[in-house]
Amino acid sequence: MIQTPNYDAKVKNILDATQPGEWTCALTGRKWDMSAKEVERYKHFNVPPSKLHPLTRMHILTGFFVGYQWWNNKSAQDGSVFISPAHPGSGVKVVPDQQWFGHDYASNFREDDGRGVFKIMGGLVHEIPLTGLRNLVQPVNSISTISAGDENSYFMNASRSKNTLFGMNALDVENSAEIYQSFGVNNSYNVVHSDRIFNCRWVQESRDCLNSMFLFDCRNSEDCFMATNKRNAKFVFKNEQLSEAEYRARMEKLVLTRRSSFEPLRDEFLGMVECDAIWPENFNEKADGCTGEYLTDCTDCKECYFHHDCRNQFQSSFSFDGSEGNMSCTGWFGATNSYYSTTGSHSSNVKYCYTQVQCHNMEYSYHCYNCEDCFGCVGLNRKRFHILGIPTFLWVGS
Numbered sequence: 001m002i003q004t005p006n007y008d009a010k011v012k013n014i015l016d017a018t019q020p021g022e023w024t025c026a027l028t029g030r031k032w033d034m035s036a037k038e039v040e041r042y043k044h045f046n047v048p049p050s051k052l053h054p055l056t057r058m059h060i061l062t063g064f065f066v067g068y069q070w071w072n073n074k075s076a077q078d079g080s081v082f083i084s085p086a087h088p089g090s091g092v093k094v095v096p097d098q099q100w101f102g103h104d105y106a107s108n109f110r111e112d113d114g115r116g117v118f119k120i121m122g123g124l125v126h127e128i129p130l131t132g133l134r135n136l137v138q139p140v141n142s143i144s145t146i147s148a149g150d151e152n153s154y155f156m157n158a159s160r161s162k163n164t165l166f167g168m169n170a171l172d173v174e175n176s177a178e179i180y181q182s183f184g185v186n187n188s189y190n191v192v193h194s195d196r197i198f199n200c201r202w203v204q205e206s207r208d209c210l211n212s213m214f215l216f217d218c219r220n221s222e223d224c225f226m227a228t229n230k231r232n233a234k235f236v237f238k239n240e241q242l243s244e245a246e247y248r249a250r251m252e253k254l255v256l257t258r259r260s261s262f263e264p265l266r267d268e269f270l271g272m273v274e275c276d277a278i279w280p281e282n283f284n285e286k287a288d289g290c291t292g293e294y295l296t297d298c299t300d301c302k303e304c305y306f307h308h309d310c311r312n313q314f315q316s317s318f319s320f321d322g323s324e325g326n327m328s329c330t331g332w333f334g335a336t337n338s339y340y341s342t343t344g345s346h347s348s349n350v351k352y353c354y355t356q357v358q359c360h361n362m363e364y365s366y367h368c369y370n371c372e373d374c375f376g377c378v379g380l381n382r383k384r385f386h387i388l389g390i391p392t393f394l395w396v397g398s
Contacts, residue, residue: 014048025053041327045339054315061330061342064354068157076129084132085145094132105379117376128379130367136345214269216277226269228277
């Protein structure tokens, strides 16, 4: 049990004095209205109110994302070459995930030498190797980073897929390629911000569609070509309703296997999306009591972006698989009750952390797996009651 009476008393005084109203971001100068709900969240997490605008916080957190990049890097342990999103010139030491889990890096930690938590952690981040692919679930026969469970897939980022190429935030996807921020896609190509898509090509902002090509903001549609804002549509060609025979005849005339004929059609579609299509207020679905964008099957998520199956989230982004009760968090898979942290899964009560996988009661920690009750730690696996990487039997208040 964490015991920090001096910290608690100081934070209580700060929170008691905090009032809703206009605040100015200490970094950018941008103003925002701190709501009573935001103040309540700070009290819930027992943290001082942030001096940064909510978007500034999110920019900082997503700055930890590895993005979609792949490099030949060398294992800091044995020099073997492997693919990693970490650039070899970054100075960050990495090893293949399996090597990392087979070695205990806790022995490299040093006692507090009076430099302060952040300076010690900064040194340890450059000293302790990280998992080169940072997978949340070990992928099978795949090249993946931050994998939520990939199988026979290649160059996937933060995805859960089978037999798929080139995807980012592609969850429950099979037999597809070039999938971005989409769920439940099968046998499809170049799908963006769409759910439950089958046998389609070039689909954006659509749901429950099949056997179609060049769709934007369509729902429950099939056998459509170059359609925008359609609902329950069938045999639509360039937004014109046709009979089945007419539709099949026009499709037979198209030549889609040559770049010279395909690219003009693609450009025509993108022009339709830009100039003719109607853009809705948002692309939320089943988002009761929510505010934000790309929220699906969510409840009471406020000021959030790209959530799926989440509840009671606040000022967070990129969260999935039942994440609940988090504030200012991003990159969460099934994580709960955490504050100002990024990238992790199945963790709870995490504050000011990066990459926490199956961890609980962690603060100011970086890249830890299967840990509990740790503070200021880097690169730990299966540890409990550690401060600055050193095992301790008691939490000491300061």
